Amino acid sequence: MAESAYIHIPFCAHKCDFCDFAAFAGLDDLALEYCQVVAAEIKERNRSKPNAAPLRTLFYGGGTPGYIAPSTLKVVHDAVREEIGLIDGAEVTLETTPKSVTAEKAEQWLSMGINRISIGVESMQDHELQAMGREHKREECIAGINAARLGGYENIAFDLMYGLPEQTLESWQETLESLLALKPKHLSAYGLTIAQNSPLLLRYPKDSPSYPNEDTFVQMYETLVSTCAAYGLEQYEIANFAIPGYESRHNLTYWRNHPYLAFGVSAHRYVDGVRSSNFRSLKHYMRDYLGDETREEIDHLLRMKEGIMLGLRLRKGIDLEEFTRTYNVNIEERYAQQLHELSAGNFIELEGKFLRLSQKGVLVSNTVLTEFI
Numbered sequence: 001m002a003e004s005a006y007i008h009i010p011f012c013a014h015k016c017d018f019c020d021f022a023a024f025a026g027l028d029d030l031a032l033e034y035c036q037v038v039a040a041e042i043k044e045r046n047r048s049k050p051n052a053a054p055l056r057t058l059f060y061g062g063g064t065p066g067y068i069a070p071s072t073l074k075v076v077h078d079a080v081r082e083e084i085g086l087i088d089g090a091e092v093t094l095e096t097t098p099k100s101v102t103a104e105k106a107e108q109w110l111s112m113g114i115n116r117i118s119i120g121v122e123s124m125q126d127h128e129l130q131a132m133g134r135e136h137k138r139e140e141c142i143a144g145i146n147a148a149r150l151g152g153y154e155n156i157a158f159d160l161m162y163g164l165p166e167q168t169l170e171s172w173q174e175t176l177e178s179l180l181a182l183k184p185k186h187l188s189a190y191g192l193t194i195a196q197n198s199p200l201l202l203r204y205p206k207d208s209p210s211y212p213n214e215d216t217f218v219q220m221y222e223t224l225v226s227t228c229a230a231y232g233l234e235q236y237e238i239a240n241f242a243i244p245g246y247e248s249r250h251n252l253t254y255w256r257n258h259p260y261l262a263f264g265v266s267a268h269r270y271v272d273g274v275r276s277s278n279f280r281s282l283k284h285y286m287r288d289y290l291g292d293e294t295r296e297e298i299d300h301l302l303r304m305k306e307g308i309m310l311g312l313r314l315r316k317g318i319d320l321e322e323f324t325r326t327y328n329v330n331i332e333e334r335y336a337q338q339l340h341e342l343s344a345g346n347f348i349e350l351e352g353k354f355l356r357l358s359q360k361g362v363l364v365s366n367t368v369l370t371e372f373i
């Protein structure tokens, strides 16, 4: 039974040039109606399948859930509380841009029970922020973080990106140092991925020398890992770091291959052995909020393979005993040949009952993981 839920709030103050999410600027007038639709979706999905467990984790992602009025977001939050419920001490996260945070809003989020906020800082260099089409500057990142603290938050996570146009190894190091000095509890850092037709490509085509080259990109990742360690943030997933005890419980649900509910435009769920997603078009979703844009039955073999791919993202790795109990498969027997080759190449290591990527394997994780497909 799912004990986690993702809710997508697609409104943004500004559409960033690199962003391929269902995120829309200039549609603020629709926010209340949208939240009423999401509340209806929660009600109807839950009533057609009662007994959903009270949630252990709830994640408001986007888009920028922090951008809309807290009283509007509360329409959705009340529906979650009334229809599904939250356990005492549930982790409730809200994503926001730095510019959308004010101390007053933070107080309202806190009083609603949102106890963790995730701020999209992306870079601490003004020229990089401008190059990638962000709306804020370094000073506004700092102001947003201070406002969140003033409003009562201590559980604050930051998002960063690397591989950006105009970014150098030195500027990345400076971004990391200056941000980590602000003592986040959690940091996620992803390499920039550029979707086809991304407006960013008009200014910075894929072959532009403004992007860091492949070697620099790898060095950026190594710098990320070593700088986080120096500031006491433990790497617990390929791209995620936390002060021990502050790991994202919600994202751990995904990496442990556990089921989760999802509501809102473009939201993806994994329930009762089926992965499905809502419509990505806002208009289409609001007209047909129970319709599927995609739907895939996950049979036992696929579930087991996904369990490996997701589990190896965790730095702790896969607990082989638990894996056998869950999937009824002994990885060491089933993948003997692959494991032999990967450990001979030093890409994978077995420590006690845990199978994990080595530091070398992490750098080429996509290639290593395909061995298990």
Ligand SMILES: C[S@@+](CC[C@H](N)C(=O)[O-])C[C@H]1O[C@@H](n2cnc3c(N)ncnc32)[C@H](O)[C@@H]1O
Pocket: 018, 019, 020, 021, 061, 062, 063, 064, 095, 096, 097, 098, 119, 120, 121, 122, 159, 160, 161, 190, 191, 192, 193, 194, 195
């Ligand atoms: C929904 S956004 C976070 C909240 C808020 N909308 C913001 O941008 O600050 C989620 C995160 O995904 C990451 N992200 C978005 N587009 C990306 C891309 N094309 N490549 C890599 N990371 C991306 C960014 O780090 C971003 O903070």
Ligand code: SF4
Pocket: 011, 012, 013, 014, 015, 016, 019, 020, 021, 023, 024, 062, 063, 064, 097, 120
């Ligand atoms: S603010 Fe966040 S969600 Fe909105 S367009 Fe920018 S990156 Fe995408």
